[in-house]
Amino acid sequence: MSIAATLSDRFWRQPRLLLALLLVPPLLWLGVIYIGSLLALLLQSFFSIDEFSGLIKYQLTLKTYGELFRPSNYDIIIRTTVMAALVTLASIAIAFPIAYYAARYAKGRMKVLFYVGVMLPLWSSYLVKVYAWKLILAKEGIITWAMTGLHLQWLLDAVLALPVIGGNSLSVSYIGTFIVFVYVWMPFMILPIQASLERVPATLIEASGDLGAEPGQTFRHVVFPLALPGIVAGSIFTFSLTLGDYIIPQIIGSSRLFIGQAVYAQQGTAGNVPLAAAFAVVPVLIMCLYLWGARRMGAFDAL
Amino acid sequence: MMIKKLLVATTALSLAGSNVAWADMMTALGAGEGQVDIVAWPGYIERGETDAAYDWVTKFEADTGCKVNVKTANTSDEMVALMNEGGFDLVTASGDASLRLIAGNRVQEINTALIPSWGNVDPRLQDAPWHTVDGKHYGTPYLWGPNVLMYNTDVFPEAPKSWSVVFEEQTLPDGASNKGRVQAYDGPIYIADAAMYLMTHKPELGITSPYELNEDQYKAALDLLRGQRQLVSRHWHDAYIQMDDFKNEGVVASGSWPFQVNVLESEGVKVASTIPEEGVTGWADTTMMQAGAAHPNCAYMWMEHTLSSNLQSDLAVWFGGNPVVPAACTDGSGMLDAAGCTANGMDIFDKVRFWTTPVSTCASQGECVPYYRWVSDYIAVIGGR
Numbered sequence: 122m123s124i125a126a127t128l129s130d131r132f133w134r135q136p137r138l139l140l141a142l143l144l145v146p147p148l149l150w151l152g153v154i155y156i157g158s159l160l161a162l163l164l165q166s167f168f169s170i171d172e173f174s175g176l177i178k179y180q181l182t183l184k185t186y187g188e189l190f191r192p193s194n195y196d197i198i199i200r201t202t203v204m205a206a207l208v209t210l211a212s213i214a215i216a217f218p219i220a221y222y223a224a225r226y227a228k229g230r231m232k233v234l235f236y237v238g239v240m241l242p243l244w245s246s247y248l249v250k251v252y253a254w255k256l257i258l259a260k261e262g263i264i265t266w267a268m269t270g271l272h273l274q275w276l277l278d279a280v281l282a283l284p285v286i287g288g289n290s291l292s293v294s295y296i297g298t299f300i301v302f303v304y305v306w307m308p309f310m311i312l313p314i315q316a317s318l319e320r321v322p323a324t325l326i327e328a329s330g331d332l333g334a335e336p337g338q339t340f341r342h343v344v345f346p347l348a349l350p351g352i353v354a355g356s357i358f359t360f361s362l363t364l365g366d367y368i369i370p371q372i373i374g375s376s377r378l379f380i381g382q383a384v385y386a387q388q389g390t391a392g393n394v395p396l397a398a399a400f401a402v403v404p405v406l407i408m409c410l411y412l413w414g415a416r417r418m419g420a421f422d423a424l
Numbered sequence: 425m426m427i428k429k430l431l432v433a434t435t436a437l438s439l440a441g442s443n444v445a446w447a448d449m450m451t452a453l454g455a456g457e458g459q460v461d462i463v464a465w466p467g468y469i470e471r472g473e474t475d476a477a478y479d480w481v482t483k484f485e486a487d488t489g490c491k492v493n494v495k496t497a498n499t500s501d502e503m504v505a506l507m508n509e510g511g512f513d514l515v516t517a518s519g520d521a522s523l524r525l526i527a528g529n530r531v532q533e534i535n536t537a538l539i540p541s542w543g544n545v546d547p548r549l550q551d552a553p554w555h556t557v558d559g560k561h562y563g564t565p566y567l568w569g570p571n572v573l574m575y576n577t578d579v580f581p582e583a584p585k586s587w588s589v590v591f592e593e594q595t596l597p598d599g600a601s602n603k604g605r606v607q608a609y610d611g612p613i614y615i616a617d618a619a620m621y622l623m624t625h626k627p628e629l630g631i632t633s634p635y636e637l638n639e640d641q642y643k644a645a646l647d648l649l650r651g652q653r654q655l656v657s658r659h660w661h662d663a664y665i666q667m668d669d670f671k672n673e674g675v676v677a678s679g680s681w682p683f684q685v686n687v688l689e690s691e692g693v694k695v696a697s698t699i700p701e702e703g704v705t706g707w708a709d710t711t712m713m714q715a716g717a718a719h720p721n722c723a724y725m726w727m728e729h730t731l732s733s734n735l736q737s738d739l740a741v742w743f744g745g746n747p748v749v750p751a752a753c754t755d756g757s758g759m760l761d762a763a764g765c766t767a768n769g770m771d772i773f774d775k776v777r778f779w780t781t782p783v784s785t786c787a788s789q790g791e792c793v794p795y796y797r798w799v800s801d802y803i804a805v806i807g808g809r
Contacts, residue, residue, distance in 0.1 A: 170796065176528075193804030200807075255665075259672035289604030290673060293657035376610055376659040377807045386803060392501055393796060 159405075166398035177394060185395040189403065194383070198403055201380040204295070205363035208302040212359045213352055215303070216310035220351075223311075224318035239308045251301060251372050258297045258373065260290035288375055298374040302363050309358035317351025318344070353415045360411060364404040380404060449533040453721055459491040460722035463506045463515040465709070466496045467743055468566070477759075478742045480735040488729075490722035507531070513717040514726060516566050518707045519554035519779040520613050520795075526555075526562050527783075531712040533560045538724050541731035544749045548773055554780055555710040563712035564727045565748035567739055570706040570769040570776050571609070571617070572697040574680035574688075576670070583698035587621050589677045591652050596676065603655050607669065607678035610659035610806070612798040613779055617679060617705050618645040618652070620777055624702045634705065634777055636786035642793040649805045659806060670695060682768045683744035699772050706769075706776035733757040746770045 132139040168177050169184045188194060223235040242250065257263050268277045281287040281294060288294030321344060329339040367381025378386065380400055388397035415421065462469060469492065472479030481492045495512065497503045500521035507515050507530045517525055525531045536542040542550075542564070549565040556562070575584055579598045588594065590606040608614055619634035622644055629641050637645060657673070660666035663684050669675045670684075671693060685697040711730055713723050729735060736747035737758025746768050747753060753765035769776070786792035 191800075193800065193807050193809045196807050196809065197803075255668065256672060259668075260674045261672045289657035292673065293604075371661075372665065375657060378803055383803070386799065392504060393799070 162398050162401055165394055166402050168395045170393050170395055185399045188396055189399055194400075197378050197380060197383050197400075200377065201364055201404075202407060204299065204302065204379070205360045208299060208306065208363045209356045209359045211299070211303050212307060212310040213314075213356065216307060216314055216355065217348075217352070220311050220314035220318055224315045225323075239311050242305075243308050247305065248368070250305060251369055254297075254301045254304065255292055255372055258290065258292035258300070260292070262290075262292070264291060292373055293375050295374065298370050301369050301373050302366070305369065306359040306362050309362065310355035313354040313358070314348060314351040317348045317354075321347045349418070350421070353418070353421075357408075357412070357415070361404065361408050364407060449535050450538060450720055450724070451535060453538050453724055456488050456490045456722045456725060457719040458489060458722070459493060460514065460719050460726050461493045461495070461512045462726070463495050463497055463503055463512050465516055466498065468496075468516050468709075468739070469494045470739075470742060475742075478738055480729075480738060484726065484729050488722065488725045490719070490725055492726070504528075504530075507714060510714065510716075511718075512714055513719045513723040514714070515712050516709050517563070517712050518709050520707075520781045522554045522562070522710050522712060523557075523781045523783065524795075525712060526557050529715055531562050532715045532717070533562055534564070534713055534724075534727070536561055539564060539728050539731065541728055541749070544731060544733070544751060546748050546750050546773075549708065549748050552708060552710075552778070554708060554778060555712065563710035564731060566709045566711045566730055567736075567743060567745040567748060568706060568708035568776075568778070569682055569743075569745035570699065570704045570772060571679050572682060572685065572704060572769065573700050574670070574678055574685050574695055574697045576676040577694045577696050579676040583696065584677065585701055587617070587679075587700045587702050588625075590655070590679065591618070591621055591648060593651075593655055602677065604657045605674055605676045606655055607658065607660050607666065607675050608649075608652055608656050609679055610661035612795070612802040613705075614679075615642075615645050615649065615798050615802060616777070616779070616782075618648045620705060621702050622648060632788045633780075633786075635780040635782050636788045636792045637782070638789055638792060646801060646805060649802075653805060653808060667693075681744065686744050686767075699769070699775055703775040703777060704769075704772070706778050708778045736760075740764070740768065744768060746773075 166185055167181045167183070168179055169182045170176070171178050189198065219235075219239075223232065223239075227235050259265070265274075265277065268274050277291075280296065281290065286295040286299075288296075291297040291300070325343055325347075326339060329343045330336075334342070365381050367379060367385055370377075370379040371382060380403060384397045384400045387393045387400060467474075469481060470478040471481035471492070485491055495506065497506055500518050503515055503517055504521050504524055506512060507517075507525055508528070515521075515525070515531070517531075522531075545565055549568070551561075552565065555565070573584060573587065573590070575589070579596055581597060589596065589602055590608060594602055596602050596605070609617070615637075616634035619631055619637055619641065622629055622641070623631045623634065626644060629644055631637065631641050658669065660669065660678065663681065666675075666678065666680065667684050667688055670678075670688060680697065682697065685695060688695045711727050713720070713727070717723050731749055733747075733749050733752045733755055734757040736749045736752035737755075737760040739745070740747045740752065741759040741764060746765060747760065747770075750770075752758065752760055753762050753770060765771075782792060782795045782798055784792055784794040
């Protein structure tokens with residue numbers, strides 16, 4: 122009997138053996154490479170850096186976490202979290218009508234057009250898009266040019282004169298960073314919302330209308346709750362991607378650091394790996410809180 | 425238990441690391457080992473793949489049989505990290521990394537007697553403090569350059585005389601304020617530029633070296649930078665983004681490298697560079713050899729090769745720096761000529777204060793603010809604190 126046949130017989134008699142063989146490689150990947158590296162990161166964050174020599178002290182301490190609460194570091198965390206929250210809210214506001222139209226009204230070619238329109242930006246390089254935005258938002262870029270042509274320069278100046286979020290030009294202000302974040306993560310919000318809206322049965326909406334509900338009431342009590350899992354799924358993408366990104370704020374914005382850049386600077390420039398690790402743990406904790414909140418809202422009930 | 429094992433492992437590793445440092449300086453060269461592994465800045469070691477005219481590796485490999493493997497690193501700190509990991513023979517370290525490498529026993533003393541071209545090295549660089557400690561040489565100079573003041577020639581019909589155009593709010597020759605139109609470097613070492621400015625403008629602080637600052641001097645430099653933050657819309661750290669900012673963002677003056685000036689000028693952008701009266705900071709890179717390098721003979725051969733006039737000449741043109749072998753400016757061995765050397769700042773060596781890692785025990789005043797604090801404080805300054 123050939124080896125293949127022997128193996129085949131053995132697998133038939135002991136199905137668990139086959140199962141184990143199939144599961145061991147992915148579990149090893151998940152356990153060692155994925156979880157393992159996360160644990161190594163977590164461990165690093167409990168070490169500290171010797172202030173005198175700059176070398177890492179391999180003794181467990183909470184000192185590094187304490188440093189996160191220094192005003193300059195705390196600023197970075199707040200700045201990143203607020204940006205992530207605003208980007209998520211704006212993404213929902215923009216993505217919902219688009220997804221609603223694509224899911225309920227667009228038919229045939231129109232639907233294809235919507236899919237392609239949403240997916241197309243994902244096919245080009247992220248860096249190309251960000252650099253393109255740098256030119257669009259630049260002081261001597263397209264927006265300034267168009268606004269000048271429309272005699273709306275005063276409006277742009279008024280927006281840029283706003284405290285904190287304004288700046289010398291769109292490309293060096295928080296507004297610019299915000300616009301680019303919203304643009305880049307938009308498909309990750311539209312697609313889950315669209316998927317969830319497509320699963321809302323049309324009959325329920327009609328029934329709601331038949332029972333005398335206003336369109337607003339139907340939306341609040343029927344459509345929105347049923348679409349919530351999609352919104353939450355999309356918001357997990359936009360929120361976590363914004364929390365972790367370190368390229369957009371580096372190219373567009375006022376040079377003020379976000380968490381990802383702080384990790385890069387502390388690890389790469391300062392050689393302060395413990396502080397970089399502590400910074401990296403922050404988005405993990407924020408996401409845990411976020412997911413816990415989403416669960417409380419019933420976002421995962423449909424899973 | 426897991427943690428304990430890891431701790432034991434890391435301790436063992438760090439002990440193993442420090443053992444290597446006791447290896448002695450080489451006294452004689454043997455045959456090549458067939459390869460040499462180098463950590464280098466991007467663009468520093470070219471084998472004709474980017475531009476066929478710039479190749480200083482192929483011939484070396486053919487002559488010595490040492491295959492050159494290059495690992496590029498983008499920051500000084502990446503270089504230090506790679507050298508700490510080990511597995512390389514050489515590194516092209518800047519002055520803000522070299523002393524750290526020496527202090528950490530990551531590099532070994534080199535025997536200049538084994539490098540015939542050592543005598544051709546610019547005498548001003550032979551005993552430079554960023555690679556010479558207690559009279560011991562820890563590497564061969566590779567290339568140096570100044571951090572010049574780049575300015576827009578439309579706005580400044582005459583070159584600005586002082587760095588004050590980027591440090592203090594003022595009306596520029598075109599009648600508008602400099603607010604939002606100047607830039608600063610996005611790296612902690614830039615604190616030294618502020619300190620250098622204060623050496624001229626606040627002599628009462630008694631700063632003797634911009635890299636050796638006591639608490640008061642350091643605080644004054646940070647205050648100057650906080651004021652500058654109000655003028656700067658975005659700090660630069662990527663040469664290409666800075667060039668774009670000069671073209672599209674209305675930036676008219678900034679500290680910069682000859683590299684950006686040369687590229688922008690070649691594109692027809694109206695910029696020029698100058699050395700203000702306060703002087704300039706600069707970088708000077710050194711080829712250093714890892715303690716316990718696996719291919720020491722090939723490493724020595726490479727160091728000798730890097731000091732050849734031909735390589736220095738082409739490298740200086742390619743990267744926009746100055747050769748460490750002065751003959752390369754004039755002997756026509758490569759693409760460089762005397763005008764190119766002058767453009768890159770060859771004649772202002774004495775005005776350049778080269779990047780050095782700030783350490784807590786400093787020569788000029790005993791106790792200085794160390795580099796890791798420069799990092800966290802500069803992050804705070806950029807964040808508006």
